[in-house]
Amino acid sequence: MPISMVFRANSINHTPFFPNPTKTHFLSPQNLLHFYKKTPLKNHIGEFSCSSPGPVVVGLAADSGCGKTTFMKRLTSVFGGAPKADHNHQNPDSNTLITDTTTVICLDDYHLLDRKERKEKGVTALHPRANNFDLMFEQIKALKHGFPIEKPIYNHATGLLDPPELIHPPKILVLEGLHPLYDSRVRDLLDFSIYLDISNEVKFSWKIQRDMAERGHSLESVRASIQARKSDFDAYIEPQKQYASVVMEVLPTQLIPDDTERKVLRVRLIMKESGVKNFQPIYIFDEGSTVSWVPCGRKLTCSYPGIKFFCGPEAFFENEVTVLEMDGEFDKLEELVYVEGHLCNVSTKFYGEVTQQMLKNCDFEGSNNGTGFFQTLIALKIRDLYEQVAMGNGVGDGVGVGSLASTK
Amino acid sequence: MPISMVFRANSINHTPFFPNPTKTHFLSPQNLLHFYKKTPLKNHIGEFSCSSPGPVVVGLAADSGCGKTTFMKRLTSVFGGAPKADHNHQNPDSNTLITDTTTVICLDDYHLLDRKERKEKGVTALHPRANNFDLMFEQIKALKHGFPIEKPIYNHATGLLDPPELIHPPKILVLEGLHPLYDSRVRDLLDFSIYLDISNEVKFSWKIQRDMAERGHSLESVRASIQARKSDFDAYIEPQKQYASVVMEVLPTQLIPDDTERKVLRVRLIMKESGVKNFQPIYIFDEGSTVSWVPCGRKLTCSYPGIKFFCGPEAFFENEVTVLEMDGEFDKLEELVYVEGHLCNVSTKFYGEVTQQMLKNCDFEGSNNGTGFFQTLIALKIRDLYEQVAMGNGVGDGVGVGSLASTK
Numbered sequence: 001m002p003i004s005m006v007f008r009a010n011s012i013n014h015t016p017f018f019p020n021p022t023k024t025h026f027l028s029p030q031n032l033l034h035f036y037k038k039t040p041l042k043n044h045i046g047e048f049s050c051s052s053p054g055p056v057v058v059g060l061a062a063d064s065g066c067g068k069t070t071f072m073k074r075l076t077s078v079f080g081g082a083p084k085a086d087h088n089h090q091n092p093d094s095n096t097l098i099t100d101t102t103t104v105i106c107l108d109d110y111h112l113l114d115r116k117e118r119k120e121k122g123v124t125a126l127h128p129r130a131n132n133f134d135l136m137f138e139q140i141k142a143l144k145h146g147f148p149i150e151k152p153i154y155n156h157a158t159g160l161l162d163p164p165e166l167i168h169p170p171k172i173l174v175l176e177g178l179h180p181l182y183d184s185r186v187r188d189l190l191d192f193s194i195y196l197d198i199s200n201e202v203k204f205s206w207k208i209q210r211d212m213a214e215r216g217h218s219l220e221s222v223r224a225s226i227q228a229r230k231s232d233f234d235a236y237i238e239p240q241k242q243y244a245s246v247v248m249e250v251l252p253t254q255l256i257p258d259d260t261e262r263k264v265l266r267v268r269l270i271m272k273e274s275g276v277k278n279f280q281p282i283y284i285f286d287e288g289s290t291v292s293w294v295p296c297g298r299k300l301t302c303s304y305p306g307i308k309f310f311c312g313p314e315a316f317f318e319n320e321v322t323v324l325e326m327d328g329e330f331d332k333l334e335e336l337v338y339v340e341g342h343l344c345n346v347s348t349k350f351y352g353e354v355t356q357q358m359l360k361n362c363d364f365e366g367s368n369n370g371t372g373f374f375q376t377l378i379a380l381k382i383r384d385l386y387e388q389v390a391m392g393n394g395v396g397d398g399v400g401v402g403s404l405a406s407t408k
Numbered sequence: 409m410p411i412s413m414v415f416r417a418n419s420i421n422h423t424p425f426f427p428n429p430t431k432t433h434f435l436s437p438q439n440l441l442h443f444y445k446k447t448p449l450k451n452h453i454g455e456f457s458c459s460s461p462g463p464v465v466v467g468l469a470a471d472s473g474c475g476k477t478t479f480m481k482r483l484t485s486v487f488g489g490a491p492k493a494d495h496n497h498q499n500p501d502s503n504t505l506i507t508d509t510t511t512v513i514c515l516d517d518y519h520l521l522d523r524k525e526r527k528e529k530g531v532t533a534l535h536p537r538a539n540n541f542d543l544m545f546e547q548i549k550a551l552k553h554g555f556p557i558e559k560p561i562y563n564h565a566t567g568l569l570d571p572p573e574l575i576h577p578p579k580i581l582v583l584e585g586l587h588p589l590y591d592s593r594v595r596d597l598l599d600f601s602i603y604l605d606i607s608n609e610v611k612f613s614w615k616i617q618r619d620m621a622e623r624g625h626s627l628e629s630v631r632a633s634i635q636a637r638k639s640d641f642d643a644y645i646e647p648q649k650q651y652a653s654v655v656m657e658v659l660p661t662q663l664i665p666d667d668t669e670r671k672v673l674r675v676r677l678i679m680k681e682s683g684v685k686n687f688q689p690i691y692i693f694d695e696g697s698t699v700s701w702v703p704c705g706r707k708l709t710c711s712y713p714g715i716k717f718f719c720g721p722e723a724f725f726e727n728e729v730t731v732l733e734m735d736g737e738f739d740k741l742e743e744l745v746y747v748e749g750h751l752c753n754v755s756t757k758f759y760g761e762v763t764q765q766m767l768k769n770c771d772f773e774g775s776n777n778g779t780g781f782f783q784t785l786i787a788l789k790i791r792d793l794y795e796q797v798a799m800g801n802g803v804g805d806g807v808g809v810g811s812l813a814s815t816k
Contacts, residue, residue, distance in 0.1 A: 285693050286750060288704030294720070296696030312702070342694060 054144050055173040056386045057189050059180030061240050062196035063203070063233065065210060066250075068176050070365045071196070071375045072097060072104050077361055078379035079172060079386075087165075093155045094165050103170035107177025108154045110136040115159025126178055126232035133183040140189050143169045172386055181240035192279065192385055194378060195244035199251045205262035242317040245276040246381075248374055255305035255327050264305060266327035267370025269377070273313070273320040278388040281322035282345045282377060284311035299338045301331040309339075326370035333359050333367065346377060347384030354380065462552055463581040464794045465597050467588030469648050470604035471641065473615060474658075476584050478773045479604070479783045480505060480512050485769055486787035487580060487794075495573075501563045502573050511578035515585025516562040518544040523567025534586055534640035541591040548597050551577045580794055589648035600687060600793055602786060603652035607659045613670035650725035653684040654789075656782055661735050663713035672713060674735035675778025677785070681721070681728040686796040689730035690753045690785060692719035707746045709739040717747075734778035741766050741775065754785060755792030762788065 062068050076083070081100025095106035111125060112132040123130045139149040146169050153162040181187050181195065198206070204226060211217040211225075241247045246269060253264035271281035285291045290312030300307065307328035314323050324343075330336060337355040340346065348354060357376045358367060366372035470476050484491070489508025503514035519533060520540040531538045547557040554577050561570040589595050589603065606614070612634060619625040619633075649655045654677060661672035679689035693699045698720030708715065715736035722731050732751075738744060745763040748754065756762060765784045766775060774780035 285699070285701070286704060286707075288706055290702035291693070292700045293693065294698035296694060296721075298696055299694075313704075 054146055055169050055171055056191045056382070056389055057140065057144055058172065058174045058382055059187075059190045059193035059244075060174060060176040060196070061178065061180045061194070061237070061244065062176070063178065063198065063229075063237060065207060066196045066198045066203070067366060067371060067375075068196065070372070071194075071378075072174065072176060073364055074357070074361055074372070074375045075174065075379045075382065076102050076104070078357060078376070078383050090165055091153055091162055093157055093162060094153055095156070096151070096165065096167065098170070101170065102172040102174060103167060104174040104176055105151065105167065106154075107131075107136065107175055107179055108156070109152050110177075111154045111161065114154075114161050124229060124232045126229060126236055128179070128182060128236055131179055131182075133179070133186065136179075137183060137185040137189070140173075140175065140186055143167065143173055144189050145169075171390075172382070178237055179240070181243045182236060187243055191389070192276065192382055193244045193246075195241040195247045197238075197241055197247050197249045199249065201252050202250050202262050202265065242319075244272075245279060246271045246378060247316070248371070248378070250371060253305065253327050255308060264327075264329055265369050265371065266325065267374055269324040269370075269374045270314070270316050271322045271324070272316075273322060275319070278385040279381060280345050282324055282343055282381075283322055284309060284324065284342060284344065287322075287344070288313055293342070295339060300335050302328060303331055324374070326373060329368045330373075331368075333362055336373070339373075343377075347380045462554055463577050463579055464599045464790070464797055465548065465552055466580065466582045466790055467595075467598045467601035467652075468582060468584040468604070469586065469588050469602070469645070469652065470584070471586070471606065471611070471637075471645060473618060474604045474606045474611070475774065475779060475783075476604065478780070479602075479786075480582065480584065481772055482765070482769060482780070482783045483582065483787045483790065484510050484512070486765060486784070486791050498573055499561055499563075499570055501565055501570060502561055503564070504559075504561075504573065504575065506578070509578065510580040510582060511575060512582040512584055513559065513575065514562075515539075515544065515583055515587055516564070517560050518585075519562045519569065522562075522569050532637060532640045534637060534644055536587070536590060536644055539587055539590075541587070541594065544587075545591060545593040545597070548581070548583065548594055551575065551581055552597050553577075580790070586645055587648070589651045590644065595651055599797070600684065600790055601652045601654075603649040603655045605646075605649055605655050605657045607657065609660050610658050610670050610673065650727075652680075653687060654679045654786060655724070656779070656786070658779060661713065663716060663735050672735075672737055673777050673779065674733065675782055677732040677778075677782045678722070678724050679730045679732070680724075681730060683727070686793040687789060688753050690732055690751055690789075691730055692717060692732065692750060692752065695730075695752070696721055701750070703747060708743050710736060711739055732782070734781060737776045738781075739776075741770055744781070751785075755788045 060068060060071065076097070076099050079099065079101045081102065084098045084100070087094065087096065087098045095109055097104040108125070110132045111130055113121065113123060113130045118125060118130055121129075125131075135152075139151055142149050148166060148168045150164040151167050152164050154160075155162045175186075175190075179186075180190070181193055187193070204222075207222050207226060208219065211222045212219060217225075249268040249270065251266045251268065252262055253259050253266050255266075256264060269282070272279075273281060283289075284293060291310070293309040293311075295302075295307060295309070305328060307326065307330070310323070310325035310327075312323060314321055316323075334355065336358055337352045340348075340352065340354045343354075346354060354373075354376055357379070358372065361367060361372070361376075364372060366375070468476060468479065484505070484507050487507065487509045489510065492506045492508070495502065495504065495506045503517055505512040516533070518540045519538055521529065521531060521538045526533060526538055533539075543560075547559055550557050556574060556576045558572040559575050560572050562568075563570045583594075583598075587594075588598070589601055595601075612630075615630050615634060616627065619630045620627060625633075657676040657678065659674045659676065660670055661667050661674050663674075664672060677690070680687075681689060691697075692701060699718070701717040701719075703710075703715060703717070713736060715734065715738070718731070718733035718735075720731060722729055724731075742763065744766055745760045748756075748760065748762045751762075754762060762781075762784055765787070766780065769775060769780070769784075772780060774783070
């Protein structure tokens with residue numbers, strides 16, 4: 001009979017194998033070595049039920065206000081399973097989203113310094129010094145091997161580190177935040193990774209929209225807040241995109257000459273050609289060809305400035321990639337099936353599934369442009385990757401881990 | 409038992425129904441009314457064997473030195489049937505090309521004025537006054553209705569009008585020359601028409617190549633000869649392209665910035681969307697979409713400056729057209745099957761037939777660029793059109809005419 005194990009927080013056993021801090025407010029460097037461990041994992045693998053493979057781990061890197069939340073909603077919509085409403089009873093400020101299949105962890109929870117401490121030390125949340133990568137690595141590794149963790153919570157409302165929450169290993173684990181690809185140890189645990197790359201022009205326009213219109217900030221304060229983050233962003237966040245399986249670039253449209261409104265977006269999905277197990281890039285028309293495509297106006301309604309797709313091989317950092325690009329906006333989502341029908345390597349289960357997903361979530365932000373469309377395509381790719389793993393293709397170090405949902 | 413009829417020249421019956429001049433040197437306007445006719449055709453249709461429909465009539469308009477001969481070779485190669493070597497025994501200077509299936513008539517044979525007369529009157533061969541459209545119409549009409557004609561011969565060597573030759577109605581009748589689309593009566597007899605539109609830059613470069621390198625003319629004399637024809641060309645030849653079923657434009661490449669060599673060509677096939685019975689335009693990827701395509705370099709070898717295709721709907725004169733464009737040159741013709749596989753509405757009988765035709769005629773001029781490729785595509789389209797007619801779809805006024813090859 002399989003034996004289940006729980007690695008709880010508040011342990012007195014300090015062997016530094018799977019780190020679980022006793023309290024989140026202990027997350028200072030000197031407390032990092034307070035770990036709980038019954039016994040090294042490798043000796044215990046055989047004791048787990050191995051009915052399904054270990055969780056597929058997905059990293060989603062992006063700055064704040066870049067649409068991660070919408071992306072996660074599309075992702076969990078594809079995976080299916082209702083959100084578990086009871087998880088956040090413990091702490092309503094928990095950042096973790098849990099559904100039947102998926103757990104989304106916000107990496108802000110691995111902040112090493114709270115808001116006050118960052119201010120005192122003059123360190124932004126973007127700086128690696130403000131984040132606990134050792135703990136992040138150990139806990140993600142634990143989850144990947146099928147062990148539950150007690151993860152700290154960074155309270156975005158108070159700016160403080162709250163007491164930890166118990167997280168069980170899910171089928172699909174998503175790490176969203178500023179640094180999922182920063183630490184090479186964490187990176188090596190990922191099966192798939194996405195970098196949301198919002199161009200400065202669009203980011204500025206979005207922040208103005210949110211911070212000025214919705215929060216009453218001044219244009220100058222928005223500009224100053226972006227400027228204050230820029231140097232750390234350039235140094236620690238942006239370089240991560242070279243490691244991502246796919247990068248989603250959001251840029252100003254090229255369909256409107258001298259556009260300053262930034263309402264119409266050009267979105268580019270930059271997909272690695274090789275090196276990502278169980279993933280094949282999406283393309284239009286013919287693999288390896290460079291194609292630009294303005295869809296037939298009789299089949300796809302689009303008002304000014306129209307819609308244009310592009311697809312082709314490019315070089316991105318050191319990698320060969322396939323780029324899929326969409327510029328413009330959809331007028332009628334139900335016509336999307338025409339576009340869907342011309343995409344190859346889309347990991348749908350039936351013809352029209354992308355369109356069905358888009359229609360189902362039509363009230364989500366970006367549904368009429370490439371952000372929503374490509375988020376949906378990526379979500380389907382991740383589902384496919386998960387299913388290939390589940391069917392025994394193997395992933396990472398191939399540890400088979402049973403469902404731990406019932407462990408305590 | 410079907411009765412066959414021959415409308416011979418040298419008749420004394422002058423009813424102006426199917427004109428056959430008694431002698432070609434009588435081709436002055438006052439002799440146009442010397443016709444031979446047994447009885448009006450409509451009363452005789454029932455007397456012909458109707459095993460096959462009337463000849464499909466194809467017009468090919470182009471200036472001299474624009475590659476009509478190569479085009480005709482590709483056309484007859486697709487239609488099959490060996491050239492009939494014995495036809496020209498009568499007059500070795502006959503311009504007519506006859507195979508088992510196809511007869512190609514050169515419309516120069518309808519010159520009204522010989523070279524000397526044109527010179528005396530200061531009229532170029534491009535001017536309608538130098539051509540006998542009444543006779544052209546009557547004779548093409550006769551052939552289309554299944555009657556043989558005695559057609560004049562313009563002797564390109566002597567510049568004189570030679571005695572006529574007997575032409576039987578073929579399965580496919582091609583009218584090649586300067587004015588197949590000039591006269592609306594002749595135009596109405598055509599089932600399909602092509603205008604070869606060589607841009608001035610390319611034409612100049614071709615003429616220099618031919619007239620300077622091969623015939624020892626000076627650059628100035630080449631320039632002067634083009635200039636001398638320009639005004640009539642613009643007035644009487646070029647306007648015909650608005651009537652063509654397809655226009656094949658040959659332009660300088662856009663792949664080499666500031667190209668002056670004119671070796672690499674950009675070729676555009678402008679195909680009418682509607683109004684041409686039994687013809688559907690070729691397209692790439694998706695009908696009605698605008699697509700530019702740079703083929704995958706791993707599947708299609710191409711050295712500098714590469715190959716680029718384009719396809720999309722456009723407006724041409726008053727018509728909606730589909731434009732298929734190829735810029736660049738093929739390195740390896742056998743790889744063409746990859747391009748062929750991505751074309752839609754190509755009227756092949758089996759996968760790879762375009763490539764097979766191109767390989768078979770690889771020593772023809774233009775085989776490595778869009779001229780040869782598109783000539784082959786058009787030839788297949790005409791074969792398809794012929795076969796649709798033969799299968800009873802009907803063409804023109806739908807006159808069914810039996811083989812008159814054995815008539816005397």
